[in-house]
Amino acid sequence: MTAYEPWNAERASQIIAEHAALEGATLPIMHAMQEAFGHVPDAAVPMIADALNLSRAEIHGCLTFYHDFRRQPAGRHVVKLCRAEACQSVGADALHADIKRELNVDWHETTADGEVTIEPVFCLGLCTCGPAALIDGKPVGALDVGKLRAALGRSH
Numbered sequence: 001m002t003a004y005e006p007w008n009a010e011r012a013s014q015i016i017a018e019h020a021a022l023e024g025a026t027l028p029i030m031h032a033m034q035e036a037f038g039h040v041p042d043a044a045v046p047m048i049a050d051a052l053n054l055s056r057a058e059i060h061g062c063l064t065f066y067h068d069f070r071r072q073p074a075g076r077h078v079v080k081l082c083r084a085e086a087c088q089s090v091g092a093d094a095l096h097a098d099i100k101r102e103l104n105v106d107w108h109e110t111t112a113d114g115e116v117t118i119e120p121v122f123c124l125g126l127c128t129c130g131p132a133a134l135i136d137g138k139p140v141g142a143l144d145v146g147k148l149r150a151a152l153g154r155s156h
């Protein structure tokens with residue numbers, strides 16, 4: 001579980017100012033915002049566009065192109081599930097379908113109770129012990145539904 005600051009336009013302006021001079025500042029700004037707030041809300045788009053003298057469409061395009069950027073706050077727990085080949089070969093696809101069904105979410109979504117966000121990743125370097133995941137930043141191998149429940153403190 002990661003604690004993020006609540007969205008704050010003043011703090012966002014500060015982040016923009018800290019990175020605006022970098023070449024290709026859009027991505028570093030968005031990464032820094034996501035690190036601070038846990039997401040990059042739509043309210044950030046005009047702020048970044050104005051600061052970098054780019055169009056809102058360009059910034060919005062960048063924000064929506066990269067799936068790593070969240071536009072809404074994540075759940076209290078973030079589960080990144082590996083969808084790459086080695087994990088697929090040991091049943092990751094079926095496991096992911098079970099997990100999504102159990103949590104009633106699709107990729108990039110958060111459970112209705114705001115507890116868990118599910119995100120895909122492509123190889124975590126744990127290929128010999130798949131299906132692999134990062135649960136709140138901690139690597140987990142040989143994942144199954146029971147192990148995920150235990151890690152999240154959920155009974156179902």
Ligand code: FES
Pocket residue numbers: 082083084085086087088122123124125126127130132
């Ligand atoms: S393929 Fe899943 S960790 Fe490498």
